[in-house]
Amino acid sequence: MGLRLYNTLTRELEDFVPLEIGRVGMYVCGPTVYGPPHLGHGKSYVSFDIIVRWLRYLGYAVAYVQNITDVGHLTDDADSGEDKIAKQAKKEMKHPMAIAEYYTWMFFRDMDRLNCVRPDISPRATGHIPEQIELVQTLVDKGYAYEVNGSVYFDVSKFAGYGKLSGRNVEEMQAGARVEVNSEKHSPADFALWKKAEANHVMQWNSPWGKGYPGWHLECSVMSMKYLGKTIDIHGGGIENQFPHHECEIAQSEAANGVQFVKYWLHHNMMTVNGQKMGKSLGNFITLDQVFTGQHTALSRAYDPLAVRQLILNSHYRMTMDFSDAALAAAQSGYDRIAEAVQALRNKIVSAPTGAADKSVLAELDAAKAKFEDAMNDDFNTAIAVSVLFEMVKITNRLLENPKTTAETFKAIDVQFRRLGGDVLGIVPEVYPHAATADNDLLDYLVGQMIQKRAEARRNKDFAASDAIRKDLEARGIVLEDKPGGVTTWRRNK
RNA sequence: GGCGGCGUACCCAAGCGGCCUAAGGGGACGGUUUGCAAAACCGUUAUUCGUCGGUUCAAAUCCGACCGCCGCCUCCA
Structure with missing residues (x-):
């Protein structure tokens, strides 16, 4: 039996057939680095780590790209509110890039601890501003996007496939939309590709439309294309990003390139606490x-x-x-x-x-x-x-x-x-950290001495003394176990 | 309001038409072993899969209704 996977795009279990024999290009939406990684990130990246590891087990040469979003996006709706990294920067009295740097380091540290293999490429959004501007320009040139007052929006009505991933249509969405209508947009469903920056916005770049910063959806399209090509095998992410993020990625990418963006869309589900989604915004997360x-x-x-x-x-x-x-x-x-x-x-x-x-x-x-x-x-x-x-x-x-x-x-x-x-699976390490081997030789020797002392006490039926030794070691995190044949082994129990 | 998902033992959780009188882990209880522990081993712990109907020779698995819970439609893993 070959690999079968559930494709969110088709809502079906499909046989996995890579675009190119023996090779897989896989892009996974990475974190926005403005806070410490929590259990939800753990579920997300362990899930995709397993997928990468399995593809490699099957013999595929996998190119695994996972971005780091180091440009803050907006805290409330798509058109107003505060940049989250900038907000954290103010709070910590640091430059936004210092915030991104610090939490990126923390993200890698914790993913390493979870034994996730490092992505082959961890591209940063801020390192790809020229490419993002280029994509916006292409979309403007092709008539899919329009500029208003220094900001550029994607015209959803021009892209027929909009909604194919999430199964929505624009009219229905508008009916129950919670978003305030932004007067700059031709339609409330249109989304920002490039936002005009106010003077006090720290993170901003020059562009053909003046100083500004990229829209959130743009980076994934750009970096995916740059490192994996116009069509990739697998794009992964959290189910909460299916709409609007992934839907917008498809619209931008396919409108610009005229070819299918992703063959298999994989979405993992959320980690909850007391039945509620664990999220930074909700403040109920455990790091x-x-x-x-x-x-x-x-x-x-x-x-x-x-x-x-x-x-x-x-x-x-x-x-x-x-x-x-x-x-x-x-x-x-x-x-x-x-x-x-x-x-x-x-x-x-x-x-x-x-x-x-x-x-x-x-x-x-x-x-x-x-x-x-x-x-x-x-x-x-x-x-x-x-x-x-x-x-x-x-x-x-x-x-x-x-x-x-x-x-x-x-x-x-x-x-x-x-x-x-x-x-x-990555749950059986090469060497257990507390194994009584290698650099634990000295400890092994010392515990061995204690085991001998205890064995002597036991031979003399002085169980009070032998139990005291065992208790003493246990209080220090070392458990003694008497195995059949009179052998006593030890292990750590922190 | 629209779109999507979930509800399986005390807890977590797989199974998605017959091999299910339902994996696996944890917990609990009983036993073996042990000076006592610990670990390990053996056994017990859902004739039943939210509820009610239907389809089928056959349903936890398909269909319908209902009840409950959750996610997305604003940033989010």
């Missing part, structure tokens, strides 16, 4: 950093970034996910369970007897892999994919109890964990 440090009243503890990732993968990307501390705690427990098994497995490879890998285990692994691949090919069903990892955990634990299991058998399982759990 990723707060989750990783436990610094939020809604959280009972700090969570592993990869446990957050696992929580996100636990549901389908097109479904809303209601966030709760309990759900995250459950994901953390599940993550720990996989981590325990994988670490035990890797430790065992060293001491297990040599010999050929067990054929029946290899067959089980193949069956698991097939199930995993089918699930991922079915519109990226990560929930099933994660469940396959748990099946592998079961196999692992079963074999760990059998002293005859060979190192080759364990190696085969580890390879599959690395491939599916690591390369694809």
